[in-house]
Amino acid sequence: MSSINYSEKIPNNVNLGEDRTLQRALEGWQPNFINWWDDVGPDGSTNYDVYLRTAVSVDPQGWAQFGHVKMRDYRWGIFLNPGDANREIHFGDHKGEKAWQDVPGEHRANLRRIIVTQGDTEPASVEQQRHLGLTAPSMYDMRNLFQINVEEGRHLWAMVYLLHKHFGRDGREEAEALLQRQSGDQDNPRILGAFNEKTPDWLAFFMFTYFTDRDGKFQLSALAESAFDPLARTTKFMLTEEAHHMFVGESGVSRVLARTAQVMNELKTDDPKKIREAGCIDLGTIQRYLNFHYSVTIDLFGADQSSNAATFYSSGLKGRYEEGKREDDHVLKGQTYKVLEVNNGQLVEKEVPMLNALNEVLRDDFIKDSVAGVNRWNKVLEKAGIPTRLVVPHKAFNRQIGALAGIKMSPDGKVVSESEWNARKAEWLPTPEDFAFVASLMGRVVEPGKFANWIAPPVMGINRQPVDFEYIRFG
Secondary structure, eight states: OOBOOTTSSSOBSSOGGGOHHHHHHHHHHHHHHHHHHHHHSSTTOTTOEEEEEEOSBSSTTTSOEEEEEEGGGOOOOBOOOOOOTTOBOOSSTTTTSBOBSSOOGGGHHHHHHHHHHHHHHHHHHHHHTTTGGGGOSOHHHHHHHHHHHHHHHHHHHHHHHHHHHHSHHHHHHHHHHHHHOOTTOSSSOOSSGGGGSOOOSHHHHHHIIIIIHHHHHHHHHHHTTOSBHHHHHHHHHHHHHHHHHHHHHHHHHHHHHHHHHHHHHHHTOOOHHHHHHTTOOOHHHHHHHHHHHHHHHHGGGOOSSOHHHHHHHHTTSOOOTTGGGOOSOSSOTTOEEEEEEEETTEEEEEEEEGGGGHHHHHHHHHHHHHHHHHHHHHHHHHHTTOOOOOOOOOTTTTOOSSTTTTOOBOTTSOBOOHHHHHHHHHHHSOOHHHHHHHHHHOOOOOSTTOOOTTSOOOSSOGGGOOTTSOOEEOO
């Protein structure tokens, strides 16, 4: 068991106490992190005692200890999965060589860029979600939000440790910059587009944690294959926590659907106006939110053809999702993959070198995983006897990056004219009226066991506690 010493200022399982220079540098970064949390972390939450889980070891049995804690006092720290001294690189040009414990000079810039980009997403989502506690539909949901927030903070620590330990002065400067950029800031925004979008309400939050945290799962899984062993070990542990974030999204949308279906059956109607008048979110609005969050998230995988993706793979920096389960040579030279492009106003498939299409390979893995969850949402509607089904839009819909950027495409995959897009956009993407309506439902409900009218209670509470458990003690 790889346990974590909580008596240390920065809890860790990396023998930080043996590297005084690194320890001092991280202890110098820590007050800046706390200032960042105070400035843009969960709004108004300073005195709350929140029922949070904290990692006490990195093995499957011991990583979750539950108890009430003030978020500001949460023991953020640096936790890597146990190492394997004999680990070999299992893909790319260095396949069969020993995994690296230090950064090879020729890969320094690319590795730093990968770590900074991943690190930048972690505080961004806390900033995007900072006001949601003020409109939580229940104490249970507020607790889940806060758990995600503190874990995103810990994932930031994970990346900052790698920057400080392995990248010298450049790494220290990048670690400072991670606290200076801010989601949606005009002058100093976050690096990736989806992390500058607003998360204005809880339906958006559930869609974000379902889709955008799922992007996190796939990116972290690809990095967990890395030849740079400290990065692989760090991201493997982060994946343990990421699973909860996706659970919050998937179960959250399921509960919204369950409540909407219940009201549709009680009123014997599918009229969106009547559903809204009953204080619930109609299925059309849920579908439009889905379309938006899905399309913004699949842009996060980058251009469908990318020389950087080829370089990252061949160099051993970033593998594919579940690299070890794939039955090919794990070098990929001479192999091809189909990508989409537009030719004479029509979508066509084109074979390209697989190394250059690795962003698309990861995106397609993500799409398959996302569709499976949307099918589970549809089971909620099916069980309630509602004939409507949610649908994942075509992968070329509403794209802003790559060969499909700017193409006017309907959710069902038809290329449409600019005028048809403008005429029908309000059918396909959330409108200002949709946002205003959903916002109008967002009243705070924090009495134990009580839930807002627009969402059903969960089947069970957190850590086998009852649903009406006092998850938060308000100071």
